[in-house]
Amino acid sequence: xxxxxxxxxxxxxxxxxxxxxxxxxxxxxxxxxxxxxxxxxxxxxxxxxxxxxxxxxxxxxxxxxxxxxxxxxxxxxxxxxxxxxxxxxxxxxxxxxxxxxxxxxxxxxxxxxxxxxxxxxxxxxxxxxxxxxxxxxxxxxxxxxxxxxxxxxxxxxxxxxxxxxxxxxxxxxxxxxxxxxxxxxxxxxxxxxxxxxxxxxxxxxxxxxxxxxxxxxxxxxxxxxxxxxxxxxxxxxxxxxxxxxxxxxxxxxxxxxxxxxxxxxxxxxxxxxxxxxxxxxxxxxxxxxxxxxxxxxxxxxxxxxxxxxxxxxxxxxxxxxxxxxxxxxxxxxxxxxxx
Amino acid sequence: xxxxxxxxxxxxxxxxxxxxxxxxxxxxxxxxxxxxxxxxxxxxxxxxxxxxxxxxxxxxxxxxxxxxxxxxxxxxxxxxxxxxxxxxxxxxxxxxxxxxxxxxxxxxxxxxxxxxxxxxxxxxxxxxxxxxxxxxxxxxxxxxxxxxxxxxxxxxxxxxxxxxxxxxxxxxxxxxxxxxxxxxxxxxxxxxxxxxxxxxxxxxxxxxxxxxxxxxxxxxxxxxxxxxxxxxxxxxxxxxxxxxxxxxxxxxxxxxxxxxxxxxxxxxxxxxxxxxxxxxxxxxxxxxxxxxxxxxxxxxxxxxxxxxxxxxxxxxxxxxxxxxxxxxxxxxxxxxxxx
Numbered sequence: 030x031x032x033x034x035x036x037x038x039x040x041x042x043x044x045x046x047x048x049x050x051x052x053x054x055x056x057x058x059x060x061x062x063x064x065x066x067x068x069x070x071x072x073x074x075x076x077x078x079x080x081x082x083x084x085x086x087x088x089x090x091x092x093x094x095x096x097x098x099x100x101x102x103x104x105x106x107x108x109x110x111x112x113x114x115x116x117x118x119x120x121x122x123x124x125x126x127x128x129x130x131x132x133x134x135x136x137x138x139x140x141x142x143x144x145x146x147x148x149x150x151x152x153x154x155x156x157x158x159x160x161x162x163x164x165x166x167x168x169x170x171x172x173x174x175x176x177x178x179x180x181x182x183x184x185x186x187x188x189x190x191x192x193x194x195x196x197x198x199x200x201x202x203x204x205x206x207x208x209x210x211x212x213x214x215x216x217x218x219x220x221x222x223x224x225x226x227x228x229x230x231x232x233x234x235x236x237x238x239x240x241x242x243x244x245x246x247x248x249x250x251x252x253x254x255x256x257x258x259x260x261x262x263x264x265x266x267x268x269x270x271x272x273x274x275x276x277x278x279x280x281x282x283x284x285x286x287x288x289x290x291x292x293x294x295x296x297x298x299x300x301x302x303x304x305x306x307x308x309x310x311x312x313x314x315x316x317x318x319x320x321x322x323x324x325x326x327x328x329x330x331x332x333x334x335x336x337x338x339x340x341x342x343x344x345x346x347x348x349x350x351x352x353x354x355x356x357x358x359x360x361x362x363x364x365x366x367x368x
Numbered sequence: 369x370x371x372x373x374x375x376x377x378x379x380x381x382x383x384x385x386x387x388x389x390x391x392x393x394x395x396x397x398x399x400x401x402x403x404x405x406x407x408x409x410x411x412x413x414x415x416x417x418x419x420x421x422x423x424x425x426x427x428x429x430x431x432x433x434x435x436x437x438x439x440x441x442x443x444x445x446x447x448x449x450x451x452x453x454x455x456x457x458x459x460x461x462x463x464x465x466x467x468x469x470x471x472x473x474x475x476x477x478x479x480x481x482x483x484x485x486x487x488x489x490x491x492x493x494x495x496x497x498x499x500x501x502x503x504x505x506x507x508x509x510x511x512x513x514x515x516x517x518x519x520x521x522x523x524x525x526x527x528x529x530x531x532x533x534x535x536x537x538x539x540x541x542x543x544x545x546x547x548x549x550x551x552x553x554x555x556x557x558x559x560x561x562x563x564x565x566x567x568x569x570x571x572x573x574x575x576x577x578x579x580x581x582x583x584x585x586x587x588x589x590x591x592x593x594x595x596x597x598x599x600x601x602x603x604x605x606x607x608x609x610x611x612x613x614x615x616x617x618x619x620x621x622x623x624x625x626x627x628x629x630x631x632x633x634x635x636x637x638x639x640x641x642x643x644x645x646x647x648x649x650x651x652x653x654x655x656x657x658x659x660x661x662x663x664x665x666x667x668x669x670x671x672x673x674x675x676x677x678x679x680x681x682x683x684x685x686x687x688x689x690x691x692x693x694x695x696x697x698x699x700x701x702x703x704x705x706x707x
Contacts (some may be wrong), residue, residue: 237652273611292577319529
């Protein structure tokens with residue numbers, strides 16, 4: 030597969046391309062499909078719906094990789110935390126206390142997630158042989174912030190305060206998420222995914238004093254545990270907003286590739302990472318949504334910057350729901366050498 | 369002054385210290401004073417109140433620098449934009465359209481800001497000779513995000529979309545803010561400030577394609593214009609979340625010093641910056657609020673990391689309103705060699 034060749038650092042005939050959240054609300058067929066489940070988690074846990082949502086963007090755009098349709102918050106849900114997705118507001122969770130953390134157990138999580146693995150099997154069976162299937166999970170810090178704060182956020186002051194004031198409970202929480210995530214990723218591989226991505230979407234908010242404990246070490250253990258079982262499955266890390274620690278993240282965790290958000294200068298990233306690390310991403314999703322000419326110019330600049338180096342074309346963050354489909358078509362044509 | 373010596377790169381007997389938002393809600397005397405004005409902007413524009421708020425933390429803790437009590441949003445207010453501060457919600461502004469931007473004029477801004485300069489004169493007259501007075505402004509991108517979004521935020525998608533879809537209006541907006549900011553900072557110097565800090569609190573959200581236009585170039589022009597009038601006034605930049613671009617920011621803008629938030633590894637920062645740039649900040653405000661032992665340990669680690677290099681002790685972000693005063697007392701004692 031072109032996608033796996035690029036992740037292996039091989040030079041490829043063209044740059045592979047997929048888009049974060051490519052299965053999602055910018056597609057009318059996704060919006061129609063979504064009405065068939067009463068809530069977002071049911072949608073994720075109904076294999077036929079998750080399979081169809083995953084395949085929709087592949088049929089339209091022939092991306093080089095499909096990504097399992099799911100959510101990083103299936104892990105807290107599988108651990109027994111009450112998780113809801115509220116329209117126009119995002120996820121709402123029952124915030125965990127130190128006592129509640131003691132009661133969390135990853136033991137039953139896998140059976141709760143059985144429909145996800147059924148979806149993976151169905152997707153892999155339906156996908157063309159040349160299309161890679163990406164499985165994924167949230168990294169422990171990012172999942173922990175949702176569990177502590179009870180919702181999304183950005184500076185995660187409550188999580189930082191929890192870590193400072195209740196260090197044992199915080200360590201326990203990270204450990205439970207880590208254990209559940211390892212089982213979850215290995216089960217995704219057993220069901221047929223070819224690649225994994227670890228989303229540390231809130232790496233930006235981790236204070237320096239916690240970076241080792243909350244980012245580098247748990248991610249390194251997850252990568253090592255997965256590699257021990259499946260040495261040939263490449264792992265892409267996405268430590269969004271990791272800043273000056275980008276190279277340290279890659280060296281400390283052992284990920285095979287690293288996804289760059291739109292704030293990163295790709296030349297600087299290449300300089301600090303060295304030529305052997307595959308990079309991914311970097312195009313501003315706002316450009317693709319609102320300024321197609323600027324998006325195509327920026328895409329060409331990324332392709333030129335990454336020329337001769339392994340790079341997977343992608344956005345710096347998920348595709349925006351308002352993105353016109355024609356903009357995606359133009360982008361894919363550009364990547365395939367047609368524009 | 370110890371503070372200016374450190375900014376000049378001289379070795380000093382001890383590390384100077386101040387705290388962002390040191391004049392603020394964690395102080396009972398501030399909360400009492402605040403009731404004397406009907407709203408937050410009136411408070412900022414009443415010289416006696418702004419003077420007293422600025423001096424309160426100096427009397428308590430003998431910080432090495434006072435910072436003018438004001439807000440970065442006095443610039444949009446002075447440009448004629450409707451700015452309100454809503455309790456427990458933060459600032460609310462009338463979002464600017466491309467047409468409204470054409471109507472903005474920095475010409476009358478300075479006279480609107482006369483009470484700020486009166487406050488500066490009063491503060492400088494009242495401060496001990498060894499205490500530096502810091503003036504400040506928001507950097508253009510950060511101020512522009514509030515004017516475009518109408519409120520705070522973090523990913524500033526609306527601002528990025530505005531820049532992509534209406535590049536001329538966006539450039540005009542940055543130019544108006546830049547011009548008003550230059551006038552404002554020079555007038556602060558004329559009134560008696562000894563140091564300036566430029567808060568680019570949302571540098572994190574600037575996509576790579578806009579960094580030159582929205583961060584490096586306007587900041588460089590502001591620094592150059594201020595230095596042309598007042599070559600001896602040091603300027604501290606605070607490009608919060610600038611990530612891999614930290615060294616580029618310092619090189620491109622000409623600031624004398626750079627403030628580091630709590631996510632930055634100070635050793636890595638020193639490595640990329642070189643030894644001649646004064647650094648500031650880095651202590652997680654959450655530790656000072658919630659975990660005093662961890663805060664003191666972290667403060668000692670920062671002091672050790674910066675030993676032999678010019679560093680101004682500070683937090684990575686503003687002091688939190690819930691911070692106990694005794695924690696600040698312990699921190700100051702530590703910095704003064706008493707603990």
